[in-house]
Amino acid sequence: MNDQSGTILLAILKAAFPASVPLLFAALGGLFSELSGMLNIALEGLMGAGAFFGMAAALVTGSRLAGLAGALAAAGLAAWIMGTVTLRVRANIFITGLALNLAVSGLTTFLSQLWFGTKAVVNVPLPPLSKQAFTAVILAAAAAWICCSALVLHGTTFGIRLRATGMNPTAMTALGHDPDRYRLAALLISGMASAAGGYILALSVSAYVPNIVSGRGWIALVAIYLGKRRPLAVAASCLLFALAESASNYLQGVGGMSPLIMLALPYLVTLISLVVGTGARQRH
């Protein structure tokens, strides 16, 4: 390996760590609901809600933290609605998840037109923060989130009961616990974590860009499969997908390929890894 390709690899690797952060938040959040027995296909929409409402709150207040609060509140509300309709009204979670994705993509464009007068990029002026400091903060947050979710899922009563709900809800009922409460809590956690991921994505370009999530919610879902539902392995899968993303970003700059083809690449990589990674465990 010559010197030049070494620097390129290093650059790709360096870009992959921050790129994995939004995926990490969404995938580990989705893991909570997956372990409680519900495959949450709305991660994509919840990330989108976090990006839009977070940036809207940041634009109004001029504060990154207030933006985060906005993102968490909006996605928490969305996840709560989805959870209530699914658990109380007993609707099908795939369909309500699909509906949530559809609702977010429609609602964000609708509100963007209504509030900001444009369906295109909305720049959000924020107090200055250097690129390095931002990267350091989000990497630290991601590390904390990995530790925290692994500890909660495997080391607390709440986490054990949540996983028990996924394995055998009837046993939970027999023990006097309401499985639906754990499922609703898991959905709320997945919603808020995904929203944080989407908000970080938008913060990293200091703007709300329509369709900024562009499939990352689905990729996060596949990371849960690929990580065989273990927190650390899920985190590793996210890093793998982020590597694919930063490599395709790099190729886009160098190879002169159509950016649209490069945008399609993460979906295909995800599909291939899903095909390779499944097989051991059959679903449905």
Add this chain to the structure above:
Amino acid sequence: MRRSVDLTPGQRVALAAGTAMLLASTVLIVAAPQPVPALVQFFLKPFSSRLAFGSMLQGAVPLMIAGIGVLLAFKSSNFNLGGEGQIYAGALAACVTGLALQDATAPLVAVLASIAAGMLTGALLASISGLLKAMRGVSEMISSFLLSAAVVLLADALLTGPLQDPASNFQTTRMLSRALLLPRLLPPSRLDLAFPVALLLIGATRYLARTSRIGFELAICGTNEAFARYCGIPVEAYMVGTMAVSGALHGLAGALLVLGPYGRVMRGFSAGTGWSAISVALLAQGSEAGILPAALFFAWLKAGSDQVMIGSGIPSEFIAILQAAAMFLVTASSLPIMRRHRKIPASGVETPAAPQEPDSTGQASSEPGVTP
């Protein structure tokens, strides 16, 4: 005390459709500069002229055809979420075939060939997901979505590159020759021959589902896979087959849009039609005949939201919000109700379960609910 009542399919549809209409009215009252004209535009304008009425019916055509495709897959418990990509790719294949053949062969041959190309492309795309499910147990829902998302971007790339009309500033293919386009039924609207074709298709599917062996076996695969296996039904073949037919119908919907109202493929061609078809199939509640009213309902909402976009400047994404609202509630199987006047001992309360529907979470739903 929280209790709930079970919903019949009819009540479910009424709940979903009613919520969509209520939400539409609320949003228009809040967001439109002048609520009353906006409400009139939304609800009545689609019926006000031959042009508007014909356009609304034309809007129902792809929803009927693709809706049947989604429904068939649903009935065999396969979820085809790749409609967007299948419609787009089918349309593109049909358009390219039509452009290649229009000067070489008779128009009828070129039309039939491009329809076949569209259907084949859709079928190929969807059967990949069916094959992956049958062979490796990969969720067809996720694989069809991922594949479709990639296909949409690749089709966009083709339209900005090799397939782009050099004479146009827009990202679109060349126009098909007039001779290839389906005859119009209600000028000046774009309603064309595809509408009766879609009606026939619904009738034929309904007939086959009720009388043919394939329709019967497919329904068994959908209701009880283990039993189907026990009966010797080739379950894997049905997985691939229904996905392929579902994809072919999406491809057909795309091809008929090219040969009908548009005459070409432009960037972003599918424009949510695939997602709308899913809403249509859900609203039809498993009935082939139900596809017709469901497609007309969504076509009406779409036509109405187009009218308020023109008339009152309400963004066209309005329709996606209404669709989502209907979708949220269309699988609701029980409705919680508040009852204060009757005290029931907490231990005796059961959360009524959905009897036939698979539970939302895929788990047994008949466990007694523990009330706080």
